[in-house]
Amino acid sequence: MKLKRWTRRAAALAVAGAALIVAAQEKSETSRAAFRRIVIDRDPPARPGCKTTGDIDGDGFLDVLAAGWMSNGLYWYAWPGWSKHRIDTGSFTTDMQTADIDNDGDSDVVIPRDGNSLVWYENPRPNGNPAADPWKRHRIADEGAHDLEVGDIDRNGKIDVVARHGQTRVYLQVEPDRWTRIAIETHGRGGTALGDLDGDGDLDIAQNGYWIETPKDKQGEWKKHEFAAGAPEDVGVHIADLNKDRRMDIVMAPAEAPGRLVWYEMSGPKGKTWKEHVIAEEVSHLHTFKTADIDRDGNLDLVTAEMEQTPKGRVTIHYNLGRGLKWGHQEIAHTGSHNLRLADIGNDGDIDIIGANHGNSGGATPIEYWENLKSKPSAKLALNRWQRHVIDDKRPWRAVFITPADIDADGRIDIAAGGWWYRNPGEPGGSWTRHTVGEPLNQMAAVYDFDRDGYPDVLGTQGKAAEKSADFVWARNDGKGSFRIFNNIAKAEGDFLQGVGIVRNRVGGPMEVALSWHAANKGIQMFTVPVKAMEEQWTWRRISDVSQDEDLSVADIGRDNKLDLLLGTKWLQNDGAKWIAHTLNGVEGHADRNRWADMNGDGRPDAVVGYEAINVPGKLAWYEHPADPKGTWTEHVISMDITGPMSLDTADLDRDGDMDIVVGEHNYKDPATARLLVLENEDGKGGKWLVHEASKGDEHHDGAILTDIDRDGDLDIISLGWRHDRVLVYENRAIGRK
Numbered sequence: 001m002k003l004k005r006w007t008r009r010a011a012a013l014a015v016a017g018a019a020l021i022v023a024a025q026e027k028s029e030t031s032r033a034a035f036r037r038i039v040i041d042r043d044p045p046a047r048p049g050c051k052t053t054g055d056i057d058g059d060g061f062l063d064v065l066a067a068g069w070m071s072n073g074l075y076w077y078a079w080p081g082w083s084k085h086r087i088d089t090g091s092f093t094t095d096m097q098t099a100d101i102d103n104d105g106d107s108d109v110v111i112p113r114d115g116n117s118l119v120w121y122e123n124p125r126p127n128g129n130p131a132a133d134p135w136k137r138h139r140i141a142d143e144g145a146h147d148l149e150v151g152d153i154d155r156n157g158k159i160d161v162v163a164r165h166g167q168t169r170v171y172l173q174v175e176p177d178r179w180t181r182i183a184i185e186t187h188g189r190g191g192t193a194l195g196d197l198d199g200d201g202d203l204d205i206a207q208n209g210y211w212i213e214t215p216k217d218k219q220g221e222w223k224k225h226e227f228a229a230g231a232p233e234d235v236g237v238h239i240a241d242l243n244k245d246r247r248m249d250i251v252m253a254p255a256e257a258p259g260r261l262v263w264y265e266m267s268g269p270k271g272k273t274w275k276e277h278v279i280a281e282e283v284s285h286l287h288t289f290k291t292a293d294i295d296r297d298g299n300l301d302l303v304t305a306e307m308e309q310t311p312k313g314r315v316t317i318h319y320n321l322g323r324g325l326k327w328g329h330q331e332i333a334h335t336g337s338h339n340l341r342l343a344d345i346g347n348d349g350d351i352d353i354i355g356a357n358h359g360n361s362g363g364a365t366p367i368e369y370w371e372n373l374k375s376k377p378s379a380k381l382a383l384n385r386w387q388r389h390v391i392d393d394k395r396p397w398r399a400v401f402i403t404p405a406d407i408d409a410d411g412r413i414d415i416a417a418g419g420w421w422y423r424n425p426g427e428p429g430g431s432w433t434r435h436t437v438g439e440p441l442n443q444m445a446a447v448y449d450f451d452r453d454g455y456p457d458v459l460g461t462q463g464k465a466a467e468k469s470a471d472f473v474w475a476r477n478d479g480k481g482s483f484r485i486f487n488n489i490a491k492a493e494g495d496f497l498q499g500v501g502i503v504r505n506r507v508g509g510p511m512e513v514a515l516s517w518h519a520a521n522k523g524i525q526m527f528t529v530p531v532k533a534m535e536e537q538w539t540w541r542r543i544s545d546v547s548q549d550e551d552l553s554v555a556d557i558g559r560d561n562k563l564d565l566l567l568g569t570k571w572l573q574n575d576g577a578k579w580i581a582h583t584l585n586g587v588e589g590h591a592d593r594n595r596w597a598d599m600n601g602d603g604r605p606d607a608v609v610g611y612e613a614i615n616v617p618g619k620l621a622w623y624e625h626p627a628d629p630k631g632t633w634t635e636h637v638i639s640m641d642i643t644g645p646m647s648l649d650t651a652d653l654d655r656d657g658d659m660d661i662v663v664g665e666h667n668y669k670d671p672a673t674a675r676l677l678v679l680e681n682e683d684g685k686g687g688k689w690l691v692h693e694a695s696k697g698d699e700h701h702d703g704a705i706l707t708d709i710d711r712d713g714d715l716d717i718i719s720l721g722w723r724h725d726r727v728l729v730y731e732n733r734a735i736g737r738k
Helices: none
Strands: 003-007 035-041 050-054 063-067 074-078 083-088 097-099 108-113 117-122 136-141 147-151 160-165 167-175 178-184 193-195 204-206 210-213 223-226 235-240 249-254 258-266 274-284 286-292 301-306 315-320 327-333 338-343 352-356 367-372 386-392 402-405 414-417 420-423 433-436 443-448 457-461 472-477 483-486 497-504 511-517 524-529 539-544 553-555 564-566 570-574 579-583 591-597 606-611 617-624 634-643 645-651 660-665 675-681 688-696 705-707 716-720 727-732
Touching: 035 074, 035 327, 050 097, 050 108, 050 338, 050 352, 063 367, 097 147, 108 147, 136 167, 136 178, 147 193, 193 235, 204 235, 235 286, 249 274, 249 286, 274 301, 274 315, 274 327, 286 338, 301 338, 386 688, 402 443, 402 705, 402 716, 414 443, 414 727, 443 497, 443 511, 497 553, 539 579, 553 591, 591 645, 606 645, 617 645, 634 645, 634 660, 634 675, 645 705
Parallel strands: none
Antiparallel strands: 003 688, 035 367, 050 063, 063 074, 074 083, 097 108, 108 117, 117 136, 147 160, 160 167, 167 178, 193 204, 204 210, 210 223, 235 249, 249 258, 258 274, 286 301, 301 315, 315 327, 338 352, 352 367, 386 727, 402 414, 414 420, 420 433, 443 457, 457 472, 472 483, 497 511, 511 524, 524 539, 553 564, 564 570, 570 579, 591 606, 606 617, 617 634, 645 660, 660 675, 675 688, 705 716, 716 727
16 A cells, blocks of 8 residues: 655644544643543434443443433444434433343343333343344333432342432342332432442442441341431432442532532441542532543542533543542543443443433533543554455446445444445445335435434435436335335425535424535525424525535534534534524635544544545645634645545544544546545644555545444445446455454
């Protein structure tokens, strides 16, 4: 593979957005971890109070689960591509856990449902497919819960459940569909943790300044022991051995008010005496916090997140610098979170942070995680191992867009393009079957779960190739890749699409689809998807006369928890009522493709832009997000030597913690020389680029899209062109077979 070095021509440093690297904010006796923010789902179940992790599909890697309070479901997201699968509809409260309830070797889900019941969902594995088969719902009790913990309370080898909503209830499992209920009168409203506090081998319960001793005879007295007088009504509480004395300690902080984060050292036998230690003097609204060895120094650290009611919204790592008596603090984000979880996502040996805010304030609540990069430097992936696969060379007509999605819910990422979708055979070089979505949908525009049933649907126009068509239809997926076509969409105005973006302005608000056309003077248009997507009309409106007539990207550019639209060198600010146009840089040239990405690691979304240059060299540049996004964004030219940089995507391909770029050349006059390039962000700041040639011989147009097509942990590339009929997969062999 050919290598070449490019340096940026502009002087200033730049910033990153889709993934963000956070360096340590203070020096101390311990090394800090760096983190990269990754969004799992930008359109999660509304008010996603419930989050957790578990190996749902049995591949040995942890997946992520989320559920919302507003009757739109419980979902799980499959690692590594985060394909979204619905387990059930309904409204779910603030906590859930995964555990093997029926002892069949897989992860089931325990969760409060609809405010008046406690249930568990049976994973269809080991004989079924959790992405495609229904999950059976089992009743535990006809009463809801705010806090939920699971564990083997009575030490009989079966998972029991502890739930709290003021009163504490213990449900001892007799069998998966039969439970013994024990009610414990407790004071306070929220905060529950399980751990062996008296050293007798069973699990006790910690709550608002007291702990409850589990009796040997579970029908006997559940005695309360005070460890902190005058605790708030609502607390976060956690049990862990912070000082490594082989006795469990208790961590507590206010969940609905400002206060202190403290831990209580068990200083006497069997949890009878306690000594208070302060971790942080000033915290606020810590609903949940967890412990893990984040920096891998042998000590348990503490991770907290402030909820959205606080102005700071700090996600903080409190580093245990020795037996819990000295602490270092690192703020890795200011987006806040609720009910966060810690887990080793991807099995790379370090602990990551998973969360989302609960959405009470109506702001954006993406499901996200902060990837710990502590182990990444030694695990940097090579970017020069690629194999080209042609999965279709007789496509009937030109496709404008290509996108990855698990169409048939088999856990594999399929490909949609034009009027078709291609079933993933399990190997990139296998036999991909082409399936027709259905007439008259001839040109796919977007793949998304428009009816909120957990399966990706297809929105498209009726025109073939580049035929002028603003006549839309959408195809409802039955979950197995068969579609029913609906034409309840108002006709828009335009010729053929150049950009599409999915936007939800507020939590629980309508889903909307932004459109950018090839024809000039059509502005940016917006479909509103009704709640009853199959029955009601999809209406549209023009949200702005300003358009660059090319690509669209969706991002929180204004950093105000509202999703904005990147047009290229202009952007549209969403102020909740209208869309306001801003120029990020007045440089000359016709911006074509764009992506938002944090190119220099300062946590702000920058704009990466490929300019229109058909069959000739053109400009590829990125624009640095200033402190005030309405100001001028500094241009950093990456290259002027890429022919037609009109296929573009961004991601951390080598897993070194910064954002890289993939570009496909639009050169149909001399396609034999057209390259697919991977640009490695060599200095982590977007100022020095190492270029890898992944392939040559295919002209690209609106392609070069990154996805993990073979689920091996590295990112592959899917692409197509304007003047050939091929659908292409470029397999990344950095992981797996070489």
